[in-house]
Amino acid sequence: MVHQHFKLIEVFTVLDNIILGAEDTKLGFVQRKAARKKVEELSKRYGLNVDLDAKVENITVGMQQRVEILKMLYRDNEILIFDEPTAVLTPQEIVELMQIMKGLAKEGKSILFISHKLNEIMEVSDRVSVLRKGKYIGTVNTQDTTAAELSRMMVGHDVQLVVDKAPAQPGETVLKVTDLHVASRLYKHDAVKGVSFEVRKGEIVCIAGIDGNGQSELVFGLSGLEKCSGGKIEINGVDITHAPIRKRSEAGISHIPEDRHKHGLVLDFTLEQNFVLQTFEQPRFQHMGFIKFGDIRKYSERLIEEYDVRSGQGSITMARSMSGGNQQKAIIAREIDRDLPLLLAVQPTRGLDVGAIENIHRQIVAQRDEGKAVLLVSLELDEVMNLSDRILVMYEGEIVGELDPKQTTVEELGLYMAGAKRQDRKKEASA
Amino acid sequence: MKKESFFDKAGTRSVLASLVAILVGMLAGSVIILIVGLTNSSLGIKGAWEGIRLVVAGLFATGRDAAGGLTFGFNSASFGNMLFRAVPLIMTGLSVALGNKAGLFNIGAPGQYLAGTAASLFVSLSVPTSVVPAWLVWLMALLAGMMAGACWGAIPGLLKAYLNINEVLACIMTNWIAANAVTWVFDVSNLKNVLEGTKSGYIYKTSTVLNDVVIDGVRSTVGANIPEGAQVVATRGGVATAKMGLDSIFSGSQVNGGILVAILIAIVIYIILSRTTLGYQLKACGANRYAARYAGIQDKRNIVLTMALAGALAAAGGALYYLSGNTEFFWNTYQSLPAEGFNGIPVALLAINNPLGVVFSAVFMSMLQICGQKLTELTAYNEYITNVIIAVIVYLSAFMLVIKMWIGKLRKGKAVDK
Numbered sequence: 001m002v003h004q005h006f007k008l009i010e011v012f013t014v015l016d017n018i019i020l021g022a023e024d025t026k027l028g029f030v031q032r033k034a035a036r037k038k039v040e041e042l043s044k045r046y047g048l049n050v051d052l053d054a055k056v057e058n059i060t061v062g063m064q065q066r067v068e069i070l071k072m073l074y075r076d077n078e079i080l081i082f083d084e085p086t087a088v089l090t091p092q093e094i095v096e097l098m099q100i101m102k103g104l105a106k107e108g109k110s111i112l113f114i115s116h117k118l119n120e121i122m123e124v125s126d127r128v129s130v131l132r133k134g135k136y137i138g139t140v141n142t143q144d145t146t147a148a149e150l151s152r153m154m155v156g157h158d159v160q161l162v163v164d165k166a167p168a169q170p171g172e173t174v175l176k177v178t179d180l181h182v183a184s185r186l187y188k189h190d191a192v193k194g195v196s197f198e199v200r201k202g203e204i205v206c207i208a209g210i211d212g213n214g215q216s217e218l219v220f221g222l223s224g225l226e227k228c229s230g231g232k233i234e235i236n237g238v239d240i241t242h243a244p245i246r247k248r249s250e251a252g253i254s255h256i257p258e259d260r261h262k263h264g265l266v267l268d269f270t271l272e273q274n275f276v277l278q279t280f281e282q283p284r285f286q287h288m289g290f291i292k293f294g295d296i297r298k299y300s301e302r303l304i305e306e307y308d309v310r311s312g313q314g315s316i317t318m319a320r321s322m323s324g325g326n327q328q329k330a331i332i333a334r335e336i337d338r339d340l341p342l343l344l345a346v347q348p349t350r351g352l353d354v355g356a357i358e359n360i361h362r363q364i365v366a367q368r369d370e371g372k373a374v375l376l377v378s379l380e381l382d383e384v385m386n387l388s389d390r391i392l393v394m395y396e397g398e399i400v401g402e403l404d405p406k407q408t409t410v411e412e413l414g415l416y417m418a419g420a421k422r423q424d425r426k427k428e429a430s431a
Numbered sequence: 432m433k434k435e436s437f438f439d440k441a442g443t444r445s446v447l448a449s450l451v452a453i454l455v456g457m458l459a460g461s462v463i464i465l466i467v468g469l470t471n472s473s474l475g476i477k478g479a480w481e482g483i484r485l486v487v488a489g490l491f492a493t494g495r496d497a498a499g500g501l502t503f504g505f506n507s508a509s510f511g512n513m514l515f516r517a518v519p520l521i522m523t524g525l526s527v528a529l530g531n532k533a534g535l536f537n538i539g540a541p542g543q544y545l546a547g548t549a550a551s552l553f554v555s556l557s558v559p560t561s562v563v564p565a566w567l568v569w570l571m572a573l574l575a576g577m578m579a580g581a582c583w584g585a586i587p588g589l590l591k592a593y594l595n596i597n598e599v600l601a602c603i604m605t606n607w608i609a610a611n612a613v614t615w616v617f618d619v620s621n622l623k624n625v626l627e628g629t630k631s632g633y634i635y636k637t638s639t640v641l642n643d644v645v646i647d648g649v650r651s652t653v654g655a656n657i658p659e660g661a662q663v664v665a666t667r668g669g670v671a672t673a674k675m676g677l678d679s680i681f682s683g684s685q686v687n688g689g690i691l692v693a694i695l696i697a698i699v700i701y702i703i704l705s706r707t708t709l710g711y712q713l714k715a716c717g718a719n720r721y722a723a724r725y726a727g728i729q730d731k732r733n734i735v736l737t738m739a740l741a742g743a744l745a746a747a748g749g750a751l752y753y754l755s756g757n758t759e760f761f762w763n764t765y766q767s768l769p770a771e772g773f774n775g776i777p778v779a780l781l782a783i784n785n786p787l788g789v790v791f792s793a794v795f796m797s798m799l800q801i802c803g804q805k806l807t808e809l810t811a812y813n814e815y816i817t818n819v820i821i822a823v824i825v826y827l828s829a830f831m832l833v834i835k836m837w838i839g840k841l842r843k844g845k846a847v848d849k
Contacts, residue, residue, distance in 0.1 A: 224727075244729070245727040247727075257725055263721050263725040266715050266719040266723070269715065280712075281708055289707045289709060290708075
C-alpha cells in the first residue's frame with residue numbers, strides 16, 4: 001500500500017527503506033548486495049528511477065513515491081493500493097505516476113487506486129467503484145461513463161464541475177505584503193523568504209505550490225499564529241506586522257484555517273459556542289463579562305439557516321459529532337459572516353466531497369463579487385485554475401511566478417511549482 | 432425533535448456514573464472488612480457486620496447501647512464535623528476542577544494550600560487585634576492567604592505558558608519548595624506555640640489571645656492571663672471564623688461559617704465558568720489551545736490566570752481551615768505534604784469538574800473520614816479502611832467515561848428490546 005503520507009524513514013537510504021521489514025539476513029547480517037540486485041532489476045523493469053544510496057530526506061517527493069512503489073514490488077505483492085497518491089505531486093509527476101501505474105497493470109499487477117480527482121480516475125482506471133458516506137453506490141466501467149456521471153454518483157445529485165464566475169473587477173489594495181520573512185517551525189531557516197504581493201478588492205488571488213513550500217508558514221505569518229521575522233504586512237494601509245491575532249482579526253482578516261480540527265473548531269464545544277469563538281467579547285454577545293446566551297442562540301440559528309449548516313441537534317450539537325463538510329460549512333459561515341475586507345482561505349475544500357466543494361467555491365466567488373479581497377491557498381490544481389483571478393506560485397519559500405489562469409496551462413504551472421521555471425519578479429516590478 | 436428521557440441526558444449519566452463509582456467503592460470496602468473480620472478471632476462475623484454498618488452509616492452512629500449493640504440516629508457533632516472538614520476539600524477540589532476545565536492538571540494544590548495557610552496564619556497572629564478589629568484581621572488573613580496561593584500557583588503557570596514546561600512537573604517542584612519554605616519561615620518566626628510546652632511542633636491557634644508584654648524592661652509574649660506588673664504593648668490573635676449560628680444547629684462540633692464561605696465560592700466559580708466570557712475563554716483554551724489561539728484568545732495569559740485562580744482557591748482552603756480557630760498547624764511539614772491538597776484531585780474527579788458537584792463530593796469524602804473515625808472509636812477496626820474505599824472510588828473515577836458509556840449502552844439495549 002502506498003499511503004497518502006509516505007511511511008519512510010528520512011535518515012535511511014532509499015535501499016534501506018525498501019528492504020526495511022523484509023530484510024534477508026545471514027547470521028544476523030543484512031544481505032544488502034542481493035537486495036540491491038533485486039531492487040535494481042525491479043526499477044529497470046518498471047521504469048522506476050531511484051537513487052538507491054541517497055537518503056530519503058534529500059530526494060524529491062516524486063522519487064519518494066517511487067520508493068514506496070518499489071517497496072511493494074520488492075515484497076512481490078500482487079495487489080497494490082494507492083491512497084490519494086497525487087496530492088503531493090506536480091502535474092508532471094502525476095503524468096509519470098499514471099504511466100507507471102498503467103505499466104504495472106500491464107505486467108499483471110492489480111491496482112486499487114483511491115482518489116477523489118475525477119480526471120485522474122478517468123485517465124488511469126478500468127473500472128470505478130463509488131463510495132458515498134461509507135456506503136457502496138455502484139461500479140461502472142470507465143469507458144462507459146463520464147466525469148459528470150461519476151460526480152453524480154459521488155454526491156447524489158448533479159454537480160457543476162466548473163465554477164461559474166464573471167471576470168474580476170479589482171479595486172483598491174486591501175492586503176499589502178512587503179518582503180515578508182517567517183521562520184520555520186524548526187527555527188533552522190526561514191520558511192518564507194522575502195515574499196511580496198498585493199491582494200485587491202474584488203479579486204481572488206491564489207497561492208499555488210506543492211505542499212511544504214512555505215504556504216502554511218506564510219498563512220501563519222499573515223494570521224499572526226507565527227511571528228514574522230522580517231518584512232511588513234498592511235491591511236487597508238494599517239501596519240499589522242506585529243499586531244496580536246485579535247487585533248489582526250479586528251483590522252480585517254477572516255481566516256478559514258488549513259486544519260479545521262486543530263485550529264478551526266473547538267471540537268468539544270457546541271456549534272453555537274464555536275460560532276462566537278472570535279466575537280464573544282463584542283458587546284452584542286456579552287454584557288459586563290456575562291455571556292448573552294439568548295443573543296448567541298439567535299445568531300447561531302441565523303447562521304445555520306443562512307449557510308445551511310446541518311447537524312443533529314442544531315445550535316447545541318457538539319462540533320465533534322458533525323460531518324467534515326458541515327464542520328467546514330460552520331467555519332466558513334463564521335468567517336464570512338464577520339464581513340471583513342480580507343478572506344484568507346487555506347485549502348477550504350480539503351477532504352470534502354464534490355457537492356460540498358461546489359458549494360464552497362460558489363461562496364468564495366460570491367465573496368469576491370461583494371468586493372472582498374480573497375487570498376486562497378490551495379494544493380488542488382483544479383481549484384487553483386478554476387477559482388483564481390491571479391495565481392502566485394510558491395517554491396521553497398519564495399514566489400517564483402505570477403500567472404494569469406486564463407493564459408496559462410496546468411503544465412506551465414507545474415514547471416513553476418517544481419522550481420524548473422521562475423520569473424524575476426523584482427525586475428518586472430521595476431520595469 | 433424527540434424529547435430526551437431523563438436517563439439519556441449527559442448530566443444524569445455523569446451523576447449515575449459517580450454513584451456507581453461510590454457504590455463499588457463501598458462494596459469493595461465492605462468485602463475487605465468482611466475478610467479482615469473473618470480472619471480475626473476477636474472480630475468474627477458479628478464484628479464484620481458492625482464494621483460494614485459503620486462504613487455505610489457511620490455518620491449516624493451515636494454509640495453503643497447498654498446491651499452493647501450499635502445505636503444510630505442524628506449525630507449533630509458528626510454532621511457538623513463533616514461539614515467542617517469538607518471546607519478545605521471543597522476548596523482544593525475547586526482548585527483542581529478549575530485547572531482541569533482549562534486543560535491544566537493542578538497537582539500543585541498541596542503547595543498552594545500550604546502557602547495560603549502560612550500567609551493567613553502570619554497575618555492573623557501578627558496583626559494586633561488591639562488596633563484592628565478581629566473580623567477585619569480575619570478578612571485580611573483570608574485575602575493574604577489567597578494572594579499567597581495565587582502567586583504560588585502562578586509560578587507553574589508562567590513556566591507552562593512561556594517556557595512550555597509541563598505544569599505537573601513544575602507543580603510537584605513547587606509543592607516541595609512550599610513545604611520546606613513554610614517550615615523554615617515558621618522555624619524563625621515567633622508564632623511557635625511556647626505557652627503550652629508539649630506542643631513544640633505547633634503554631635498557635637488563631638483564636639489564641641497573645642499579649643505582648645514588657646516585664647521589667649524585658650519583652651515577652653504571654654497568653655490571656657497577664658501577670659501582675661506587666662505592661663501590655665500589643666494584643667494579637669483571638670481571630671476565628673464566625674459560627675453564624677451553625678454551632679447551635681450542630682452542637683458539639685467544630686463547624687463554623689467557613690462552610691458557607693466555601694459554598695459561596697463554589698457558586699461564584701460555577702457562575703464564572705458557565706456564564707462569563709472569562710469562563711468561556713478558559714474552557715476554550717482547555718478544550719483546544721490551538722483553536723483558542725487562532726481565534727485571538729490569549730492562551731498564555733489564560734494559563735497563568737487559571738493557575739493563579741486555582742492557587743488562590745486551594746490557598747483559601749488552607750486559610751479557612753486554620754482560621755477556624757480550633758485547628759492547630761503542625762509546622763514540621765517538611766517530610767510530608769498536606770493530604771487536603773492531594774484529596775482535591777479525587778474530589779474534582781468524582782464531581783466531573785463541576786464546581787457545584789465539588790461541594791457534594793467533598794462532603795461525601797469528609798463523611799467517609801467521619802465513618803473511619805467512628806470505626807476506630809466503636810470497633811477494633813482501623814480507620815484506614817476508609818482510605819481503601821476512597822482509593823477504589825478514585826480508580827473508578829478514572830474509568831468514569833467507560834461507566835458512562837456502559838450506562839448509555841444499557842439504555843440503548845433496553846430501547847431495542849422494546
